[in-house]
Amino acid sequence: MFEDTSLVIVLLVASLVVNLITMVMVIVLFRKNGMGASRKEGRGGSAQVEAAASTAPVSGIVFCRACGNQYDSTSPACPSCKAVR
Numbered sequence: 001m002f003e004d005t006s007l008v009i010v011l012l013v014a015s016l017v018v019n020l021i022t023m024v025m026v027i028v029l030f031r032k033n034g035m036g037a038s039r040k041e042g043r044g045g046s047a048q049v050e051a052a053a054s055t056a057p058v059s060g061i062v063f064c065r066a067c068g069n070q071y072d073s074t075s076p077a078c079p080s081c082k083a084v085r
C-alpha cells in the first residue's frame, strides 16, 4: 500500500511539474506572441487602414478620358464635360 501511495504521489508530483513547465512555457510563448501580435496588430492595422484608405478612393475615382477630370466611378458620365465613360 505504501509503495502504491508513494507511486501515486510521485506521479502526481511529476504531473504537477509537467503542468508547471507547460504553464511557464505557455506564459513565455504568450508573452512573446503577445508582444509580436501587438506589434503586428499595430503595423497590420495601420497597413490595413492605409490599404483601405488608398484602395477605396482609387477604386471609386476614375479619370475622364476626354478632359482628364477625376470623378466618382458610380457616376456614369463626367460631371464637367458630360463624357460617358
Ligand SMILES: [Zn+2]
Binding pocket: 064, 065, 066, 067, 068, 069, 078, 079, 080, 081, 082, 083
Ligand atoms: Zn470629362
